[in-house]
Amino acid sequence: MIALSPYLVYKGNCEEAFNFYKLIFSGEILYLGRYKDVPQEARKFFPNAQDEHIMHGSLKINDRTVIMGNDSPETPGQTGDVRDFYLYIDTETQKEAIRIFNELSAGGTVLIPIAHTFWSGCYGVLTDKFGIRWKITSHQND
Secondary structure, eight states, X not given: OOOOOOEEEESSOHHHHHHHHHHHXXXXXXXXXXXXXXXXXXXXXXXXXXXXXXXEEEEEEETTEEEEEEEOXXXXXXXXXXXXXXXXXXXXXXXXXXXXXXXXHTTSEEEEEEEOOSSSSEEEEEEOTTSOEEEEEEOOOO
């Protein structure tokens, strides 16, 4: 069986973001490894890394979903912002969709306010305070 998990790239605030998401989704941080803990022989692969930044993290949302991520130092050959995606959440109820939308949008930017649409009980799009884009929906009409 193949598992597909989102891997999010941050600019120095991965730990803060994971703690924020942990509260919203009642998740569990499974691992937060720092660049300072990378073995010395492997440090050459991360020449611009800051010791306290996250080298790899994983956050369990539920039995089917784990978000992973890191603070990505500039590396040779890297250009531009690599955040060309959205995280898509389909909730069981509209109430839960609205709660998640409101909490994720705190300090962020609402791109499409959450509301009833012709294809969904409710749907909204936002960028959170960490620059991650989210699409939140519920197909239930509760």
